[in-house]
Amino acid sequence: MGKNYHIKLNPDPLSRERIESHMDFDELLRQYQEADKQQVKRPRVIKLAYVALAAAAALALLMVFNIWNGASSPQSESAYFAKLPFVNPPLSEWEPEFISYKMNVNQGGVYEYESGSRLVVPAAAFMNDRGQLVEGDVAIHYRELHDFVDFFLSGIPMNYDSAGRQFYLESIGMVEIYAEQNGERLQMAPGKEIQVELVTHIRTTLDAPLPHYSIYTLDTMNRMWAYREEARLEVLEEKLDAGQSAYSDIQKEWLESRQALEKNYDAQLAALEAMAPKPTAPVKPKRQLSGQPTIELNFQDENFDFEGDNAEEIALTRKLKDAIWQISPQSPPYDENAFKVTWERMRLKPINEWDYTLTLINGNRQLQLIVNPVLVGEAYEQAMAQYEAGLAEYESQMDYRESQLKARREALLQQETDETRFLDEAFTERLAEAGAPQKQTRPAGQGDQPLQGTPTRRVELRPAPARRRRKTQFEVCG
């Protein structure tokens, strides 16, 4: 068994009959009707716990988010942020504040946040920028950002690049932590990590599944969100929603406007791309898998049918004239005796660029296989040479296409960026007009002690009490 997966080679086969023996639609329908009686379709609020280890840096910003479904933001980070500081609070007086607490580095400690979140800081966890372990008291500064207003007021960029595409993030929670001693920022000591257990809420309907979330760290040096891991979330509590937040209408409107902008940009971009259709990339020829049985198909035989249009068949015939057909490892089971039978007709139907369904017919009898075209010997070498020549030509055409489209694409992007910025500014003004709440309502922990020269609220870190922790590790608050 591996450390992350239980790898199973050549799993035991299951016959169709065996699988069908588990089918019972009537029972399923009964369960559905039973559950339906009990279910009221109202929104629910789910409290989730996320546990992560802060990166080995004094400043760690973790983010749990999903990406707007299908909505790809056209914004390029460089274009969007070029004129702005990377983290740019629009209303600095309303920026969500840090809570600060003092801890003795020799003891480490545990801090529980009002939301139910928890920080576990190990002993001897910090060093200065000269790489020396620090001793005595240090100040830990911590804040959580939970909702759209928090994110917006914090000025944290919410754009994310994935495989060259830009996305706008929808977060269900962030934390920011840093440590200081005598005003000097500290680093995490090698091998030390702060355990962060973030409790957050999501709103969803009763019958919806838990969505997938991922964890990202904001890399302020490289001005980007860096993927960290998939979130492991635990549901702590579910309750029916009591109402809307005061700012939900403004948030909703802003989100819809932003999505509409992105949709419009996508449409314009698609139209631009369509003006210069992409050349077709050559398909890399494949070699026969060792040990897989192969068969020969004669496209010229009058009893051979190709299920596709004529042009496709001609192209395929030309392309695969030297191919033999390998029975795919994914083909349904078959009897070896099938190859002793004389079949009357044969049909070939493409499934995708690699898989084809081959149907052999003899009277009422049919055998269906999945087959792949493969090449052997000299034919493979020739096809590879053609492929490489075709690939060079393809790349050259793509370069030319790119040179034609690049400037227009960037102009489109700039226009969209300007419109987005205008939208954001309008949103900021509306928030201000609505009197957005200052995020200062979270109570301090027990035993507050003032920290010299720290303008934020102060609470003292308690050494971790020796107690048995529940699985959820959180107090559930309603």
Place this chain on the structure above:
Amino acid sequence: MFSILLTSSRILANTTGMDAQKKTVSAERMQEEWLEIQAAQGDPAMFRPLYVRYYEMVFRFIYRRTASEELTADICSQVFLKAMQRLSDYSFKGVPFSAWLFRIASNEVAQHFRQQQKNRVLSMEETQIGDVVDEIDEDDNEALRAALLLALDDLKEGDMELIEMRFFEQRSFKEIADITGMTESNAKVKTYRILERLKKRLST
């Protein structure tokens, strides 16, 4: 009339039995199916034909990730129950209905193993390891295969899903994109980046 000429002497009775129909669905067929789904949205009993059509393929999808017939049957029931419960929110977006079911199944499997705090199963045929080796342009040998298995074991769940669907379930990028909700090009790019990482790791 003709006979099939068998050009390879070894016939391997393959029993993984992936239904060819699951690989692609024509636009016309999807439209027809959308009518069936709408009927089931109005009357849950009309979900039966969809259940019958997709039960085996969802079962096999889960079985590859659990290797336990009984557990698969339990999870499969949950998948179809959830599908029925969420059917009212389903709308046709040009993606096969099966992709939606696979996505529910994938979530259910992940949730099961997370709750049990166990590693999930990754099933593959030995020949498919060779496919991955071939794809990363390495010479196939036993030592490399062993190293590849170790490297695969280190992949994150999201990355593993892509490799699994592409190489061990032989799905097209279009189908992978439909199931994962990413774009087809994104699925391709991500897959090839993972292969590059595997290649880099195997070469060190």
